[in-house]
Amino acid sequence: MEFKFVHNNFNVLNLEKSLEFYKEALGFTESKRIVADDNSFILVYLTDGKSEHLLELTYLTDRANPYDLGENEFHLAVETDDFDASYKKHLEMGCIVFENKAMGIYFIADPDNYWIEILPSKK
Structure with missing residues (x-):
């Protein structure tokens, strides 16, 4: 039996704001969208265009309050080919x-305060 990573999920309060952030900050683009028949939720899958791994943004259309991320002791990590330009x-x-x-790393936060670790390329 074998397993492989497919995606991670972040629940977001404002889908458009999150999509804009991920596009501007990391260059992630939408690869797939699923809208519930009753419009109660929208799932948007973001791709980096390089790996198979996706970031799923879940938008619950009736959600009004920010998500409680607890102590926020989890994160997503991405690697950049130009650390200095990314940092700037x-x-x-x-x-x-x-x-x-x-350690030569830093973290950014998205509009919902999910943290993303930025790592330099291991060239």
């Missing part, structure tokens, strides 16, 4: 929430 862009966007210069 995210600094300009104001979305950097934590830096670990000793």
Whole structure:
């Protein structure tokens, strides 16, 4: 028996705002959308265009309150081929929430405060 990663899920409060953030911050684009027959939810799958792994954004149409992420002790990690340019862009966007210069990484937060770790390429 074998398993492989397919996607991670983040529930989002404002789908359009989240889609704009992921496009601008990381270049992720929509690869698939599922709308419930009763319009109670929308699932949008984002791709980096390079790997098979997807980020699923779940939008519950009647949700009005932000999600409680607890202590937010989880994150998604992505690798960039130009760490310095990525850092500059995210600094300009104001979305950097934590830096670990000793490890050479930093974290950004999306509109719902999910953290994404930015790693330099392992070239």
